[in-house]
Amino acid sequence: MRYGPGDAPGGSGGGRRPGRGKWWPLVAITLGNFMLLVDVTIVNTALPRIADGLGASFTSLQWVMDGYALALAALLMVAGSAADLYGRRRLYVGGLALFALASLACGLAPDAQLLVAARIVQGVGAAAMFATNTPLLMAAYQGRDRGVAFGVWGGTSGAAAAVGPVLGGVLTEWTDWRAIFLVNLPLTAVAVWLTLRHLGESRGHVGARIDWPGGASFTVCAGALTYGLMRGGEHGWTENGTLTALALAALALLVFVVAERRTAHPLLDLRLLRRPSFAVLMLAALLMQAAAFPYLTFVGLWAQDVLGLSPIGAGLAVTPMALMSLLVGLLGGRALQRLAPRLPLGVGVLLIGAGDLLHVVLLGDGAGWPALVPGLAVGGLGVGAAMPVLVSAALGAAPPQRAGMASGAVNTFRQLGFAFGIAVLGTVFGTALRDAGATGGRTALAAGYLSGLRDITLISGLVAVATGLLVLAVVRRAPRTDGERPSGAPEVRRVRTGAPAGA
Incomplete structure (x- = not known):
C-alpha cells in the first residue's frame, strides 16, 4: 500500500469526521484488527473437537489453519492497492462484511471441506481489513494523537496472540467449537457501525493502479506451493499431484517476476x-x-x-x-x-x-x-x-x-x-x-x-x-x-x- 494525499489533514475524505469522539475511529479500527489476528490462533485449541465433530483428517485440520493464513498473506498487497484506488474505509467495511459472512459459514459448516472453503473466504476479508488498518489510522490522527493511537493498536495486536488460544478454549469447552466463528458476528456489526459513523474516507496516490497479473500469479504461487508441500508429505514427493503443484508454483513465480518487472505500478x-x-x-x-x-x-x-x-x-x-x-x-x-x-x-x-x-x-x-x-x-x-x-x-x-x-x-x-x-x-x-x-x-x-x-x-x-x-x-x-x-x-x-x- 502507498500513503498518499488522503493520509494528511485535508486529504481525500479528510480523515476523521469533525464533531465526533476523538477515539472512536481507533476503537473501530482496533476491533477489526483484533478479530482478524485472533482468528489466526483461536482455532488451535478447537482442532480436536473439529476433528471429532466433522470427521476431519489431519490434512484437513492443516488446511483449516492454512487456508485463512494463506489467503490473508497472498492478497494483502493487492488489498492495499485496491484500498488506495477505491477508498480505505470502503474496503475496510467490505472486508468486515465478508469476514462476518465467512465466519457464519464456518460456524454452520456441515463438513471439513466447506469449513476450509469458508476459512479461505474469511482470509480474503481479513486481508482487506489488515491492509487498511495502518493508512486509516494515519488519516484519522496526527501529531501526538497518532503516536497514542498506534501504541494502543499495536498493544491490542500483541494481546491477540495471548487471547486467541485461551478464548478458543473457553468457547469450545463452555459452548461448542462453532462458537469460535459465530462470536465474530456481533463484533463485526459493531465495527461496521463505528466505522460508518466515525471514520471518513481516504485514498492513496492519484493514478494508483492494481497490479492484477502480479497479484494473481503471487496468489497461485503461494497456494500451489502450500498444496504441494502438504500433498508431498501425505502422498510422496514423486507423486504426480505433488510434482504438478510444485511445478505450477515455480511457473507462477516466474510469471510474477516478469509481471513485476514490466508494470509501472508493481505490488513489489x-x-x-x-x-x-x-x-x-x-x-x-x-x-x-x-x-x-x-x-x-x-x-x-x-x-x-x-x-x-x-x-x-x-x-x-x-x-x-x-x-x-x-x-x-x-x-x-x-x-x-x-x-x-x-x-x-x-x-x-x-x-x-x-x-x-x-x-x-x-x-x-x-x-x-x-x-x-x-x-x-x-x-x-x-x-x-x-x-x-x-x-x-x-x-x-x-x-x-x-x-x-x-x-x-x-x-x-x-x-x-x-x-x-x-x-x-x-x-x-x-x-x-x-x-x-x-x-x-x-x-x-x-x-x-x-x-x-x-x-x-x-x-x-x-x-x-x-x-x-x-x-x-x-x-x-x-x-x-x-x-x-x-x-x-x-x-x-x-x-x-x-x-x-x-x-
Whole structure:
C-alpha cells in the first residue's frame, strides 16, 4: 500500500469526521484488527473437537489453519492497492462484511471441506481489513494523537496472540467449537457501525493502479506451493499431484517476476531485493514467523489428545510465550527502540531459536505441559524483542518513498511464514504420527506425538538460529541519498508500531 494525499489533514475524505469522539475511529479500527489476528490462533485449541465433530483428517485440520493464513498473506498487497484506488474505509467495511459472512459459514459448516472453503473466504476479508488498518489510522490522527493511537493498536495486536488460544478454549469447552466463528458476528456489526459513523474516507496516490497479473500469479504461487508441500508429505514427493503443484508454483513465480518487472505500478518493486538488508529482512520475516508460532498448533493437539487437557487448559499451556512477549514490550519497549533495529531483531530471533531447541531437550518420554514453560518463556523474550522492530528495520532498509510498499511486503512475508510453517511442520509431524500409528497402541501414539514435536521444534530452532545470525551479519541501514529523509527519522518511525507482535 502507498500513503498518499488522503493520509494528511485535508486529504481525500479528510480523515476523521469533525464533531465526533476523538477515539472512536481507533476503537473501530482496533476491533477489526483484533478479530482478524485472533482468528489466526483461536482455532488451535478447537482442532480436536473439529476433528471429532466433522470427521476431519489431519490434512484437513492443516488446511483449516492454512487456508485463512494463506489467503490473508497472498492478497494483502493487492488489498492495499485496491484500498488506495477505491477508498480505505470502503474496503475496510467490505472486508468486515465478508469476514462476518465467512465466519457464519464456518460456524454452520456441515463438513471439513466447506469449513476450509469458508476459512479461505474469511482470509480474503481479513486481508482487506489488515491492509487498511495502518493508512486509516494515519488519516484519522496526527501529531501526538497518532503516536497514542498506534501504541494502543499495536498493544491490542500483541494481546491477540495471548487471547486467541485461551478464548478458543473457553468457547469450545463452555459452548461448542462453532462458537469460535459465530462470536465474530456481533463484533463485526459493531465495527461496521463505528466505522460508518466515525471514520471518513481516504485514498492513496492519484493514478494508483492494481497490479492484477502480479497479484494473481503471487496468489497461485503461494497456494500451489502450500498444496504441494502438504500433498508431498501425505502422498510422496514423486507423486504426480505433488510434482504438478510444485511445478505450477515455480511457473507462477516466474510469471510474477516478469509481471513485476514490466508494470509501472508493481505490488513489489523487485529492485528493493537488490538491497542485501531488505532481502534478508523479507527472508527473516518469513522464517521468523515460521519458527516462532506454527509448532504451537501441534502442541495444542498433543496437550488435548495425549495429556488429556481441556481446551481451556491447552490454551493456557501455551500462554507463557505471549505473556513474556507483552512483558518485554511493556518494560523494554523504549530501550529497544533506541538500538539499531538489527540488534533486537537478530538477538530476538536467536532467542526464538533457543526456545525452540529447549523443547527438543525437555520434551522427553513422559513429559507433561510444564516441560513447555522454559522454551515458551525464552521464545517469548525473543518475540517481544524482534517483532516490534521488524517493520522499522524494513522501512530503514528501503527508500522513504517506498515505505508503504516495504510495510506491506514485510507483513505479507510474515503471514506467508505462518502458512508455510504449518505446511512444512505439519508434514513432518504427520509423518511421525503415521509411523507411530503403524506400530499401534496408545503408548506408541503418545511416543509418536512427542517424537513429532521434537522433530518440528528442532527444525524450527535451527532455522531461527541461522536466520538470527544472518540478520546480525547482513542487515544495515540503507544509505541516504540527497533529498531523502534519513532512515528511521520520526515520520517513518511512527509507522513502526503497525507490526503486530503476535501471529
